[in-house]
Amino acid sequence: MGRGSLAIAVSAACLLIGYSIAIGPYDWMHRDNFDLIMEKMISVDEKNCKEMSIDSLRLPVNTLGQVPKFNVLPQIVVFPNRTKLIHLHNMALNRGYFFSYILQRLNESEFDFPLLPGFMYYYLSSAATVTSAPGLLNGSSILFDTHCQYANWFPTILNFNQTLPLFGPKAWRLDDYQDNVNWLREPTNNTIIVEDLGAGPNHNYTARWHRLNPLFLYDPDPRIKIDFIPDLRTDNQAKHQYDYNIYNSSSPGVMGKTPNVTRRFFGPPSPGIQENYQPVYFSRPYFDCGRTNMWLVSSVGPVIDFMRRYSIETNLRSPK
Numbered sequence: 001m002g003r004g005s006l007a008i009a010v011s012a013a014c015l016l017i018g019y020s021i022a023i024g025p026y027d028w029m030h031r032d033n034f035d036l037i038m039e040k041m042i043s044v045d046e047k048n049c050k051e052m053s054i055d056s057l058r059l060p061v062n063t064l065g066q067v068p069k070f071n072v073l074p075q076i077v078v079f080p081n082r083t084k085l086i087h088l089h090n091m092a093l094n095r096g097y098f099f100s101y102i103l104q105r106l107n108e109s110e111f112d113f114p115l116l117p118g119f120m121y122y123y124l125s126s127a128a129t130v131t132s133a134p135g136l137l138n139g140s141s142i143l144f145d146t147h148c149q150y151a152n153w154f155p156t157i158l159n160f161n162q163t164l165p166l167f168g169p170k171a172w173r174l175d176d177y178q179d180n181v182n183w184l185r186e187p188t189n190n191t192i193i194v195e196d197l198g199a200g201p202n203h204n205y206t207a208r209w210h211r212l213n214p215l216f217l218y219d220p221d222p223r224i225k226i227d228f229i230p231d232l233r234t235d236n237q238a239k240h241q242y243d244y245n246i247y248n249s250s251s252p253g254v255m256g257k258t259p260n261v262t263r264r265f266f267g268p269p270s271p272g273i274q275e276n277y278q279p280v281y282f283s284r285p286y287f288d289c290g291r292t293n294m295w296l297v298s299s300v301g302p303v304i305d306f307m308r309r310y311s312i313e314t315n316l317r318s319p320k
Contacts, residue, residue: 049289141170166198
């Protein structure tokens with residue numbers, strides 16, 4: 001029985017594309033930061049990325065410009081070439097709200113345990129997120145912290161209210177131009193592969209030594225602030241409490257004056273003027289080695305659950 005949080009990440013292709021290094025035809029065209037970034041991007045490919053260091057697979061923090069922030073979106077002007085970042089931000093925020101709600105809604109009694117999202121639900125949900133935006137989203141994952149996944153699909157192996165050590169389904173778009181059924185030999189963007197990042201030995205993605213961890217799960221740079229797993233945030237502003245009401249309708253278009261159901265749940269942070277906690281953070285651009293083999297940037301947001309689940313010791317339960 002563990003404490004922790006979940007993190008949901010959505011990946012998109014970085015908007016920097018280059019094929020050659022051009023110092024310039026004139027003497028006054030000196031090397032600049034753009035040349036340094038291009039050299040770093042074209043020096044990594046799917047054949048040598050596994051031998052590269054983590055620093056070689058990441059670009060500087062300030063490579064990505066005009067990063068969306070939840071509390072200032074209504075007041076800023078978004079340029080047309082940054083609308084994909086807005087969509088990436090909203091997808092991670094949407095999934096964070098959705099899974100926070102359903103996990104806590106089914107956390108009231110032991111009779112809710114069989115109704116929890118199952119093994120295949122998480123797989124299909126990750127794949128559906130990728131297929132929802134062809135040409136934009138290249139990957140999606142739902143990563144649970146240590147012993148935070150209550151597996152209701154193993155009733156003969158795990159007893160009620162038992163957990164899995166790790167569970168992290170990740171879906172990404174697969175290049176299917178070599179498939180036998182693909183007569184045109186062109187990528188269709190319709191083939192999705194999903195795997196559990198936490199299955200098998202040496203797959204502890206929560207560990208700092210794991211190659212995926214510093215890419216979109218933890219970054220010590222204070223400008224990134226991705227540190228949802230493990231959950232060390234004790235400030236009450238890190239988990240916001242949301243209220244929602246359900247009204248009855250006596251006739252079409254006519255709602256009752258008093259709500260029939262009033263509920264609350266904990267969700268991603270809802271920052272005001274202060275920027276202590278944002279509901280979505282963006283990683284620095286990184287090379288997705290062994291999967292899409294592309295330079296990606298991920299939007300990462302938390303999913304809040306009420307731990308420990310189904311416990312009668314309410315004083316020991318808290319949003320994680």
